[in-house]
Amino acid sequence: MDVSTTIAGVSLRNPTVLAAGILGTSADLLCRVAKCGAGAVTSKSCSLEARDGHPNPTMLDWGEGLINAIGLSNPGVEEEVKELKKAVGKSGVPVFASVFGKSPEEFAEVAARVAEAKPALVELNVSCPNVSSDSRLGGKIFAFDAKLVAKITDAVKNRVSTPISVKLSPNTPDLKEIAQAAEDAGADAITACNSFGPGMVIDVETGKPILSNRVGGVSGPAVKPLAVKCVYDVCSVVEVPVIGTGGVTNGRDAVEMIMAGATAVGVGSAVYYRGISVFARIDAEIKVFMDSHGYESLADFRAIAQQ
Amino acid sequence: MLPRRAxxxxxxxxNGRVKTFVLDCSIIAKPGQYVMVWLPGIDEKPISVSRADPLTLTVANRGPFTSRLFDLKVNDFMSFRGPFGNGFALRTVKNILLVGGGYGVAPLRFLAETALQKNIRPTMIMGAKTASDVILEEAFSELKVKTIIATDDGSKGVKGTCVDAAREAMEKEKFNAVYSCGPEKMMAALAHECAKHGVRCQLSLERYIKCGIGVCGQCCCDGLRVCHDGPVFDARVLKGVEDFGRLARGPSGASHAL
Structure with a gap:
């Protein structure tokens, strides 16, 4: 039985990919996740300059999922490149580098800098629900604007030869059109999707929103049906491989994503629900499923829900 | 986990920069675990539990958050989430040594209390720069725990660091395990002494904590998540951890020397 998969020419031993923003802060943590069975690992999104992110509370379990507004804290691309080089050398699995910027030019600059570390893929985080673009670009989330997504993708493709995946937002009615725009502009893959919302959780004792940013991206089991639909929609319009991300906690969830059309599966909040070993466990659960259903490879059931 | 309000x-x-807040609630916690104390609109920070029933938090004033916490008065409310982290593991041992540096003494009070309930005999070593920095001396004397105070300037107890005092104690008496909380460089030196004396030790680390649930990675010490794998680690786990005693990451994730 073969659970390997290929994303934009990058071979993965299994379809699980550590999602950006989870545990990707140090090379050692990325290597630990790799040891715990991930098919690939994604570093935490980095920007040109260091960012402290939002004050706490930045993340909590609200009962049916997680909500977070970390605020894209990162030490800046210079420090990030050092961690990435170490992770690329030591992890033994493909390392994806997540980047973001305030403009297409800045995306291209950060992508070019992280490319020095030779990640297997660069993921463009155009969709963080907690951070808006430069005010001259309207102060809105890039991923809501097909033209802007195309412009960023194009700018990055012109600077780096590393394959790129564009991480889209589920929080737009135009997801298909935006995914299409990213593909047309040269994206080698699509990551669908970022966290949902933003949402809000209010502490009823004090009457205050709990997150310091008041609102944050919703993730975890609660969003899975929404994420599967996004992946289904994106896969219905693009040819490039899709990293299906959102609420995947076990092997069946991963199978669902693949049946929707995903080529690989992002795993994030599940680290909270099932521990770091969740990657090996999902890998094993996918195999058990395939065994009991007579599937030999992921391709046997990829996108069957589209038929 | 949603916040509770007490x-x-x-x-x-x-002392001048450490206050103990006793709340009108209790939690189920292990010594060494922490709660995230939330001041809406300000910040939320990890504070070790110094007693679970009633929930008691001993806090050092060391930044904007704690300085706002210090403005609170009796009958004011405090919100918190938790407990988080693993806590100290009390094995089936008889004789243990607790070593607290500065405000690191706080969680060891809870540990001493718990040890006594399990018929384990704790000996406490408190290290401080000077006599006026010593905290919780009365709490330990109420528990009737043998306490050795070490001050850098010799103004109270023995002159020297708590590591010096621990070394001396281990030379005189056989301890089954050592538990410590305090400045990391001190704990690194203590771990070295314990290894020399063949005594297992557990150390409670401090890092900039964001999520508290082992997901964001902000508090990493090499590949360890201090918020969730810790904050208490067996010294054997920390052997070979490059960041231990040397580097910690700030809010952006950039490392600085300890």
Missing amino acids: KIKEIIND
Whole structure:
């Protein structure tokens, strides 16, 4: 039985990919996740300059999922490149580098800098629900604007030869059109999707929103049906491989994503629900499923829900 | 986990920069675990549990958040989430040594209390720069725990660091395990002494904590998540951890020397 998969020419031993923003802060943590069975690992999104992110509370379990507004804290691309080089050398699995910027030019600059570390893929985080673009670009989330997504993708493709995946937002009615725009502009893959919302959780004792940013991206089991639909929609319009991300906690969830059309599966909040070993466990659960259903490879059931 | 809100029943001034807040609630926690104390609109920070029933938090004033916390009065409310982290593991041992540096003494009070309930005999070593920095001396004497105080300037107890005092104690007496909380460089030196004396030790680390649930990676010490794998680690786990005693990451994730 073969659970390997290929994303934009990058071979993965299994379809699980550590999602950006989870545990990707140090090379050692990325290597630990790799040891715990991930098919690939994604570093935490980095920007040109260091960012402290939002004050706490930045993340909590609200009962049916997680909500977070970390605020894209990162030490800046210079420090990030050092961690990435170490992770690329030591992890033994493909390392994806997540980047973001305030403009297409800045995306291209950060992508070019992280490319020095030779990640297997660069993921463009155009969709963080907690951070808006430069005010001259309207102060809105890039991923809501097909033209802007195309412009960023194009700018990055012109600077780096590393394959790129564009991480889209589920929080737009135009997801298909935006995914299409990213593909047309040269994206080698699509990551669908970022966290949902933003949402809000209010502490009823004090009457205050709990997150310091008041609102944050919703993730975890609660969003899975929404994420599967996004992946289904994106896969219905693009040819490039899709990293299906959102609420995947076990092997069946991963199978669902693949049946929707995903080529690989992002795993994030599940680290909270099932521990770091969740990657090996999902890998094993996918195999058990395939065994009991007579599937030999992921391709046997990829996108069957589209038929 | 959603926040709980509790009224402050009592505030004890431990010294110029450390206060103990006694809340009108209790939690189920292990010594070494922490709660995230939330001041809406300000910040939320990890504070070790110094007693679970009633929930008691001993806090050092060391930044904007704690300085706002210090403005709170008796009958004011405090919100918190938790407990988080693993806590100290109390094995089936008889004789243990607790080593607290500065405000690191706080979680060891809870550990001493718990040890006594399990018929384990704790000996406490408190290290401080000077006599006026010593905290919770009365709490330990109420528990009737043998306490050795070490001050850098010799103004109280023995002159020297708590590591010096621990070394001396281990030379005189056989301890089954050592438990420590305090400045990391001190704990690194202590771990070295314990290894020399063949005594297992557990150390409670401090890092900039964001999520508290082992997901964001902000508090990493090499590949360890201090918020969730820790904050208490067996010294054997920390052997070979490059960041231990040397580097910690700030809010952006950039490392700085300890």
